[in-house]
Amino acid sequence: MPAAPSAQPTRPRRRSLAGAGALVVATALVAACTGGGETEPTPTPTPVVLRSSVALPDAPTTVVPDGPAAEVALAVSGALFAQAPVAVLVADADPALVAPAATVAVALGGPVLVAGADGLADELDRLGTTDLVVLGDAADADLPDDVRTSPLDAAVVDADALADLGVVTGEAEEVAPDGLVAAVAALARPEPALLTAASDPEPTASASARATEEPGASAASGEPAGTDVSAEPSVLGASTTTVEPPQDAEAAALLVDSASDALDPAGTAVVAATARAAGVPVVDVPGGDPRATSATVERLDGVATVVAVGSTFGDPARLGPRVATAATGVQLPGGGQLVFTDHSGAPGVDRKRYVALYGTPGTPALGVLGEQDVPATIARAQQTAAQYDALTDDTVVPALEIIATVASAAPEPDSSYSRPRAIEDLRPLVEAAAEAGQYVVIDLQPGRTDFVTQAQQYADLLAYPHVGLALDPEWRLAPDQVHLRQIGSVGIDEVNATAAWLAEFTRDRHLPQKMFLLHQFSLRMITDRERLDTSHDELAVIIHADGQGSQPAKAGTWTTLHQGAPDVHWGWKNFYDEDTPMLDPAQTYQVQPVPDLVTYQ
Structure with missing residues (x-):
């Protein structure tokens, strides 16, 4: 949290709001007993300037832990404000109090x-607070002695009361309560909307208590709304008072998760109001991952400093x-920066699925991707994926899986039995896919x-945001093996090492999450698969079932591969020539669990 300003004066000791009224009465009695002299000339009012300032945390990422609304509010205030001569105090996080309090806070x-x-x-x-606007029964609040308080009756708040x-x-x-966070997040100076809470058919205890007050009475003091209960009259609203809110903070945001149970909507609205008062945008992040939706990515474009509220965001x-x-601000095909967006289960986070063509450009024998030129391939991928749109509520993203290194029957110059395609030969298709909103996976047959x-x-090629990586263990040979004489395989340590390299590569370049795809049609193809590392936040791991032939045989392979599998996404391949018969789109989506990726070869 930012340190207190160096010029901060030493404050007198504290009082509660309950004792403030007695001090006002005593002062009045002294004045009455000393009357009778000549009338003193009215002094010229001294101009008062109430100037707030913001100081963002030094760290680019701050996470405020879960806690009661009062404690979280303190933490967010400490994270955003350097000084605030004017502040707002609510008796509790009740929507009826928080709604107008937010308006006052943003305005002042x-x-x-x-x-x-x-x-x-x-x-x-x-904060150096000298003037405090109070809503609700906060008589027992512990305050510094010299804070001037202005009660505001939330039950009768209107533009005239605020003008005072x-x-x-x-x-x-x-x-309504479920719209409070969004309404507060939309508040802006110089004339924020006057928010009030919608009537609650079953009012909370604090709301019921306010309803029993005399009409026009302040819940804090029993005095008419706006009456000062502090030792000195409030200077708010005086013609000689100038309130200078802070300038809007640059490249900063407060992150909240309105779907979380850690804070109720009113508690979240409290911290949202503090952020808007500091000129900091409020971004609602369903599920706590800011990469998950197009909306959050757009809102955070260019942001350098965030304060996040709640455990759903994880640690910094x-x-x-x-x-x-x-x-x-870069987004993947289908929106957001996650390959699959169903992991959070949060409202507003839509699922994505993929339908891909497989092969390598210019080589029809290796798959349908190579049967036509670049424009026709893009069009075919779009048409193939479109057949699935009506079968799901999820977003169906067209995709291309491009074989970049092709298994060869004879040794290559490096004795690898793998023929690499030149990057410049593949780049036109990769870039055309990006322009068309299609995902790309680079496939390796090493x-x-x-x-x-x-x-x-x-x-x-992997540096492109929309390009992921596929490993094809069928074509990973031991030193004494040859393609088509043996089925290749790979140890899990090599798979995990590749995943670790790709995750670091992605993280260092601030790239969107990448698909990390493992082809498999036999358990022997990936040894010790149960140790597959799926912990990399930068990768979405998918096991792709490559079995071909009769549908009963393919179903058996699908079932076998799922046995003892780690927690991953799943892909299914349809072969035009080898499957007997090939499933149509509706039949493909009857496979359980429904494949996240369907590939055509």
Whole structure:
């Protein structure tokens, strides 16, 4: 959290709101007893400037842990504000209090705090708060002695009542609890909307208590709304008072997850109001991964500093790279920066599936991808994927799996039995796919060399955001093996090493998540598969069942591959010539579990 300003004066000790009224009465009695002299001339009011300032955390990523709304509010205030002579205090995180409090906070440029938090007075000391707008029964709140308080009755708040505090508002807006966070996030100076909570047919205990107050009475003091209960009259709204909210923070955002149970909507709205008061945008991140949706990626484009609220975001070490990737603004085909977006289960995060053509350009014998030129391949991929659109509510993304290194019957110059395609031969198709919104997977058939070595040779293509990697163990030979005499295989350590290299490559370049695909039609093809490392946040791992032939045989392979499998996504391949018969799209999506990727060869 930012340190207190060096010029911060030492504050007198504290009081509660309950004792403030007695001090006002005592002052009045002293004045009455000393009357009778000559009338003193009215002094000229001293101009007052209330200027707030923002100081973002030094670290690019800050995560505020779960906790009660009052404690979380303190933490967010500490993370965003350097000083705030004006602040807003609510008795509790009740929508009826929070809605108008948010409007006041944004207009005046001060944080919203919640009574009952340990350290409330210390935070007001640090902020240098001199004037506090209070909503609700916060009589027991522990405050510094010299804070001037202005009660505001949430039950009767209107534009006139706020004008008395120097607050100018826009249109009035009644919001339901489930829309409160979005409404607060949309508040903006100079005339924020006047938010009020929609009527609750079953009011909370605090709302019921307010309803029993006398009409027009302040819930904090029993005095008419707007009456000062502090030792000195509030200067808010006076003609000699100038309120200077902070300038909007640059390249920063507050991240919240409205789908999380850690804070209720009103508690989330409290911290959202503090962010908007600081001029910091509020970004709702369903599921806690800012890469998951197009909306979050667009909102975080160019952001350098974030404060995230809640455990769904993970720790800064996990969230930081995710934010850095989202901040690039680059999106994958189908939207967002995740290959598959169903892992969070959060509302607003749509699933994606893929339908791909397989092969290598210019070689029809290796698959349908090579049967036509680049424009026709792009069109065919689009048409093939479109057949699945009506079969699912998920987004179906057209894709291409391009064989980059082709298994060869004879030794190559490097004795690898693997013939590499030149990067420049493949680049036109890769770039055409990007322009058409199609995903690309680079497929490796390494022969006697290893997958890591070959993957690194195609780093130029893997640097494209929409390009992933496939390993084909059928064509990974031992030193004494030859293609078509033996079926190749790979040890899990080599697979994991390739995954680790690709994950680091992706993370270092702030690239969107990449598909990491493993072809398999026999358990022997990947030894010790149960040790497959699926922990890399930068990769979406998929096992692709490559079996061909009769449908009963393919179904048996599918079932066998699922036995003891790690937690991965799954792919299914349809062979035009070898399957008897080949499944049509509707039949393919009857396979259970429904494949995340369907490839045509």
